[in-house]
Amino acid sequence: MNINIDNLTKSYENNKVLNDININLKNITSLAIIGPSGGGKSTLLRILAGLEKPDKGNIKINDWNILFNEKYLKTYRKNIGMLFQAYNLFPHISAIRNITLPLEEVHKINKKEAFKKAQSLLERFQLSKHSNKRPDKLSGGQKQRVAIARALALNSEFLLFDEPTSALDPELTMEVLDMINNLRKENKDLILVTHEMGFARKACEYTIFISEGKIIEHGESERIFTSPKSKELKRFLGKLFQWH
Amino acid sequence: MEIEESINKTNNKEGLFKRLFISDSENISTKKRLFNGLLIFLLLVFVFIFSIEKIGYDMRWGAVFKYKHKFILGFKMTFLLSFFSLFTSLIIGSFFTVASRSKFLPLYYLYRFYVAMIRGTPFLVQIYVFFYVIGTAFNLTNRYIMGIIILSLFSGAYVTEIIRSGIEGISKSQLETSDSLGFNTYQKYRYIIIPQVIKKITPPLAGQFLSLVKDSSLLSVIAVNELTKNIQEADSLNFASIENYLLLAGLYMIITIPLSYLSKLLERKFSYEY
Ligand SMILES: Nc1ncnc2c1ncn2[C@@H]1O[C@H](COP(=O)(O)OP(=O)(O)OP(=O)(O)O)[C@@H](O)[C@H]1O
Ligand SMILES: [Mg+2]
Numbered sequence: 001m002n003i004n005i006d007n008l009t010k011s012y013e014n015n016k017v018l019n020d021i022n023i024n025l026k027n028i029t030s031l032a033i034i035g036p037s038g039g040g041k042s043t044l045l046r047i048l049a050g051l052e053k054p055d056k057g058n059i060k061i062n063d064w065n066i067l068f069n070e071k072y073l074k075t076y077r078k079n080i081g082m083l084f085q086a087y088n089l090f091p092h093i094s095a096i097r098n099i100t101l102p103l104e105e106v107h108k109i110n111k112k113e114a115f116k117k118a119q120s121l122l123e124r125f126q127l128s129k130h131s132n133k134r135p136d137k138l139s140g141g142q143k144q145r146v147a148i149a150r151a152l153a154l155n156s157e158f159l160l161f162d163e164p165t166s167a168l169d170p171e172l173t174m175e176v177l178d179m180i181n182n183l184r185k186e187n188k189d190l191i192l193v194t195h196e197m198g199f200a201r202k203a204c205e206y207t208i209f210i211s212e213g214k215i216i217e218h219g220e221s222e223r224i225f226t227s228p229k230s231k232e233l234k235r236f237l238g239k240l241f242q243w244h
Numbered sequence: 245m246e247i248e249e250s251i252n253k254t255n256n257k258e259g260l261f262k263r264l265f266i267s268d269s270e271n272i273s274t275k276k277r278l279f280n281g282l283l284i285f286l287l288l289v290f291v292f293i294f295s296i297e298k299i300g301y302d303m304r305w306g307a308v309f310k311y312k313h314k315f316i317l318g319f320k321m322t323f324l325l326s327f328f329s330l331f332t333s334l335i336i337g338s339f340f341t342v343a344s345r346s347k348f349l350p351l352y353y354l355y356r357f358y359v360a361m362i363r364g365t366p367f368l369v370q371i372y373v374f375f376y377v378i379g380t381a382f383n384l385t386n387r388y389i390m391g392i393i394i395l396s397l398f399s400g401a402y403v404t405e406i407i408r409s410g411i412e413g414i415s416k417s418q419l420e421t422s423d424s425l426g427f428n429t430y431q432k433y434r435y436i437i438i439p440q441v442i443k444k445i446t447p448p449l450a451g452q453f454l455s456l457v458k459d460s461s462l463l464s465v466i467a468v469n470e471l472t473k474n475i476q477e478a479d480s481l482n483f484a485s486i487e488n489y490l491l492l493a494g495l496y497m498i499i500t501i502p503l504s505y506l507s508k509l510l511e512r513k514f515s516y517e518y
Contacts, residue, residue, distance in 0.1 A: 078426030087417040106426040
């Protein structure tokens with residue numbers, strides 16, 4: 001995946017949340033975004049997902065030169081997969097229907113095929129026995145895994161995940177991270193905002209560190225975690241590992 | 245020893261009291277329900293009969309029976325008025341819900357004024373204004389059609405607020421998820437919002453329709469020939485006021501009790517599903 005961001009700025013009522021973001025990355029398959037709370041990670045990801053309009057700046061991902069008008073964004077969103085912290089599934093329909101509904105309605109795949117596709121994905125991730133359950137009957141980890149299966153079923157060009165495990169306890173976190181790691185193996189490009197530093201380091205090839213609306217440092221994940229250069233990143237990692 | 249015994253006694257007394265009157269579990273036995281229900285019912289009947297006796301009123305049900313055709317006619321009319329107004333108010337409510345969410349500002353303000361005016365003024369005033377001012381000006385003189393329109397417009401404001409709050413109860417994250425999946429506005433409403441809203445608003449809507457049935461009685465002031473008006477007429481002929489109005493109450497309850505039972509049923513059905 002190629003990502004090119006120029007002069008990206010976003011404010012909420014005089015509060016500059018993203019302040020002149022610039023980055024140019026080529027042939028990245030997995031990108032982690034890390035940084036302190038309130039630094040602007042989610043905002044950046046939501047802009048990349050076409051859910052939020054920037055004040056100014058250009059974004060190019062692969063062949064998508066993102067225009068922030070509704071018509072363009074509708075097409076764009078159809079082709080990418082976004083996963084939020086929680087509540088990704090619709091509560092009134094079963095797990096499998098959560099997958100088949102967008103397949104049938106948005107991607108115009110016929111019922112039978114959509115069902116087969118959903119079923120085989122659920123099977124692959126050991127979720128088939130939950131396929132007819134409503135989301136409120138699933139654990140947090142199962143919900144997130146169904147949502148990831150949906151993103152796969154939709155054949156998204158790349159995936160944007162915003163802290164998909166932060167609402168889960170450690171055990172469930174592991175099962176979701178395992179699944180995300182699986183995606184990586186089949187070269188599904190991924191941008192992941194995460195507080196799981198171990199996962200960012202081992203499973204993502206590249207890491208961006210964002211603080212106070214700016215990219216302070218970025219580089220190969222191994223390098224970012226073993227020899228941080230900026231004092232902000234050093235302090236951030238130091239704080240995190242203080243309890244490890 | 246003595247003390248123990250007296251404690252036991254009070255315990256037994258309490259036991260009996262508890263067995264008879266206190267709701268102890270999710271499933272109260274039918275006997276217990278019947279017993280307590282009947283108890284209160286009889287108590288109310290007793291208070292009523294006692295009061296009638298005290299004022300020395302002489303019930304003359306025969307005088308009421310003489311006008312039974314009026315009661316039947318009025319009952320039918322009230323039933324029909326309520327039935328049509330129910331549908332019309334749903335349509336009006338849906339329209340103004342759309343208006344309330346519209347980005348087109350004139351439509352949005354139409355919604356604001358409509359709800360503020362209807363909810364902020366007495367129904368009686370609305371009936372007079374609509375019928376004698378607007379109805380006369382635009383030559384809409386059919387009392388029945390005007391009655392349905394007026395009642396629907398009145399009830400529609402409440403229906404609007406019920407539907408609107410049902411939609412607003414759908415979390416922002418769901419709407420965002422449907423955006424990110426590429427649903428268009430139609431699909432979002434058709435598959436995500438409306439199915440959930442219907443579940444959520446059925447109980448309060450049933451309550452609103454209950455009010456609608458009762459509110460239809462005010463249409464008697466513009467001489468719509470519904471139940472209350474018929475009974476007022478019968479009353480001016482037979483002078484059996486208490487009997488007339490007792491029967492009137494009973495007839496309204498024939499419509500409202502099944503409605504309220506239905507609303508309880510729906511409420512229970514939908515609350516289990518979540
Ligand atoms: N819709 C909004 N309206 C106003 N301010 C917002 C909005 N969304 C985010 N912000 C503000 O923007 C800043 C960055 O928020 P953002 O959610 O991007 O941070 P984050 O890096 O994802 O933090 P966290 O790690 O806690 O999720 C915060 O100060 C937040 O209060
Ligand atoms: Mg965030």
